[in-house]
Amino acid sequence: MxxxxxxxxxxxxxxxxxxxxxxxxxxxxxxxxxxxxxxxxxxxxxxxxxxxxxxxxxxxxxxxxxxxxxxxxxxxxxxxLEPVVFGLATWGARWTFGEPTSTELDPDLLLWWLHRQLDTTDLPRPRFTVYVPFTDHPNRYWIVVEDEASICLADPGFDIDVTLRTDRAALYRTYLGRISLAEARRRGDVEMTGSRHAVRAFLTAFRQSPVGEIVATESR
Missing domain, CATH: 1.10.10.10 (Winged helix-like DNA-binding domain superfamily/Winged helix DNA-binding domain)
Structure with missing residues (x-):
């Protein structure tokens, strides 16, 4: 510059x-x-x-x-720089963070962020697989947790523990802190299928964005 x-x-x-x-x-x-x-x-x-x-x-x-x-x-x-960067997040959530545009709803980026935030500590082993088909986009994703979480863009061929079916905007809202995953599920914005144990484990493992708490507080 x-x-x-x-x-x-x-x-x-x-x-x-x-x-x-x-x-x-x-x-x-x-x-x-x-x-x-x-x-x-x-x-x-x-x-x-x-x-x-x-x-x-x-x-x-x-x-x-x-x-x-x-x-x-x-x-x-x-x-x-942490207070500077997260200060920008606070200001942005309060004053500029309206509804997303279609160009901002990148499913690849969302799944990349989401799988890196998962707390995999208590997920069942040796493998836990989450299938994510979007209702408004042709891409399909598989999150596979073994020693750590990885993202697959093609079917890895493993048994599915949880299927997370939703549209891009609903999952972005959930990940970014506008609504909890449990509440999104109750409202029908996100559909989760699998055994009760597997669904409960994923609900516990799901972590919102590092700015999720800021968004939840400032965009009400």
Whole structure:
């Protein structure tokens, strides 16, 4: 970004964080993403070349450090951005977060976010499989939990423990904190089928977005 030419801390911060995708990269690093390919997967439209440049800029500025194992982590100054980033979430949830547009209802991104948020600790083992067919989109997804959760775009051939059937907007609303999964199920926005034990286990494992609590509070 071209310098504003103003000796002001707001200007300096805007020069560092104001480029396209930079705040998203910091957001994802704050919420547990630390691999290059994961940053790409969680930000459709961000090219590998641009991500490389942005990470280089953040590393040069002392906000991010690149570890020997290939991972990226926030430094102390980077972690200090947490109230800034989540402050933007608070303001956005209060003033700009209306209904989604059709272009914002990306099912690939939603399932990527959702499967990474699952608390798999108490899910039945050795394998727990969730099938997610959308009622308003042709893509089908399978979340397979073994040692960790993974997302499949083709049928892995495993027995299905829970089928989660819904439309994209309803699942986005649920994941982003406008309504709990249990309430969405009671209202009929989300249909869950499977054994009582499996459904209960998934309800417990489901975790909303890191900004879910903010959205739930500010968008009422």
């Amino acid at each position: 071209k310098s504003y030419g103003q000796y002001c801390p707001i200007s300096r911060t805007a020069e560092l964080l104001g480029d396209r995708w930079t705040i998203h990269i910091v957001r994802d690093l704050l919420t547990g993403t630390n691999r290059f390919n994961e940053l790409i997967r969680g930000n459709p439209g961000l090219s590998r070349a641009l991500l490389t440049r942005r990470l280089h800029q953040l590393t040069t500025a002392g906000v991010v450090e690149h570890h020997d194992d290939g991972s990226y982590h926030l430094t102390e100054s980077g972690r200090d």
